[in-house]
Amino acid sequence: MTALLPDRRLNAYRPDLAEARLAGVVTAARYTEGDPARLAVPVAPLRPRPDAAAGIDTELLFGETVRVLDRADGWAWAKADADGYVGYLPETALGPAAAATHVVTAPRTFAYAGADLRTPAAFPLSMGSRLSIVGKRETRGTRYLTLDGGQSVVAAHCRPLDAPADADYVAVAARFLETPYLWGGRSGFGIDCSGLVQLAMAMAGRPAPRDSDMQADGLGEPVGREDLRRGDLVFWKGHVAIMEDEATILHANGHTMSVAREGLEEAIRRIGWLYQQPTGYRRP
Incomplete structure (x- = not known):
């Protein structure tokens, strides 16, 4: 049986180069710890390959730090320190590392x-x-x-950074209402469903994985639909929503193309014809 390779979203490896912690796990010509850097522009897309026409996997925000594994042809191959996401961004988007306050x-x-x-x-x-x-x-x-x-x-x-965070991540998420939907977005300028969950939770001092499948696999504990309450998460295939209360969700969605408030039952009926029923419910 062929061994499964590590998730490329969270593990940096190519035939010519891989991050040092993967030595003995994947085969590469050489391994590197990478060099520290921070984002020097307001927001930068992180792409799966060094191509401006490639889709956006996620985004990095001003001042966030990365480990740069390689630089070539104006692109940097980097791994985000906050959530471990790997991808390519323009080399000009990066500046010297510095401690944030x-x-x-x-x-x-x-x-x-x-x-x-x-x-x-x-x-x-x-x-x-x-x-x-x-x-x-x-x-x-x-x-x-x-x-x-x-x-x-x-x-x-x-x-x-050392001051107490807002413990209510749902209240943080609600501040993004009417923010435009952006596939791969993770900022106040444009955001997707899992980006909203991740960013709102981060502001509450609670780290979360980046993508909805990662969140569905390991964020918090499963709960039953009948037990849903404020702060719980509802998952569909490729989508996640936040329970604002026992009957209402907040989510960045392609229907309104924004962060919107919607009744849970209404959302289940509307989404069901295309993406079927929810796949699970979790309590972070």
């Missing part, structure tokens, strides 16, 4: 050229972005934090 808590905000809302917006930031803060300023009563790149962000839109 704060995380963005607003669904969307801006880094400004200066500590003043009247200065030009330098770039947008999504919830979950990691910031290295080096100073503080106040302008007309509004407090700003200074990034290590010189830009400023509104202090009320961030929290220190």
